[in-house]
Amino acid sequence: MIQEDRVRRALSAVRDPELDEPITDLGFVREFQIEGDSVSVTLHLPTYLCAPNFAFIMAADAKEAVGALEGVGRVQVTLVDHQLSEEINEGLAHGKDFDEIFPSDTEGTGLVELRARFDSKAFIARQQGLYRALIEAGATPDLLSRLTVGQLPDGPDTARYLDRRARLGIDTSEAAPFLVNADGTPIPEEELDRHMLFARMVSVTIEGNASFCRGLLATRYGLEPTAEVRT
Secondary structure, eight states: OOOHHHHHHHHHTOBOTTTOSBHHHHTOEEEEEEETTEEEEEEEOSOTTOOHHHHHHHHHHHHHHHHTSTTOOEEEEEEESSTTHHHHHHHHHTTOOHHHHOGGGOOSOTTHHHHHHHHHHHHHHHHHHHHHHHHHTTOOHHHHHHOBGGGSOSSHHHHHHHHHHHHTTOOOSTTSBSOBOTTSOBOOGGGHHHHHHHHHHHHHHHHHHHHHHHHHHHHHHTOOOOOOOOO
């Protein structure tokens, strides 16, 4: 038997690529239903005009995440109230990728570059969040410029940071330097202030967009705004 909490956990692992937050926390999962070994998931987004590539990524990732659960034989993900709901839903139902659904909107590379670009932004924002938390706990920039991954404290901030670091294929071994660029190269101490200023701008932009989307979704569907939970 497929348990609801397992489906909910699977969906919570799916993130908005731009906002780097779970679609469950953002309120994008309208509902899901379980019938035997089949699971149907309904998604809705803040506006009718949400970018098709973002909408597809979340719908496709939701289908993959739920489909990977033991005991699930069939998954149907339905995106509603979107300008291209019909095309995306039909494409997903037939196992098509973004290029196949929207051939005139891509160069045949799918969404690999888009995912990588937003994974990089999420990494920079998470690094900045962990850096700021360590500074507030009493660490100095000089100390942090020499810190290694193995010296990072246990906790949710570190876990968030290492998750995105691993996703980008950056070294997560204990001896690897903590502060690196999105390509894995260490940040020189003399460039640290400038890097962190840029990282703070990235983080504020992501947080602001997330708050804006929550407000739009709540207004569109008459919902209570979802809590801002960073996971």
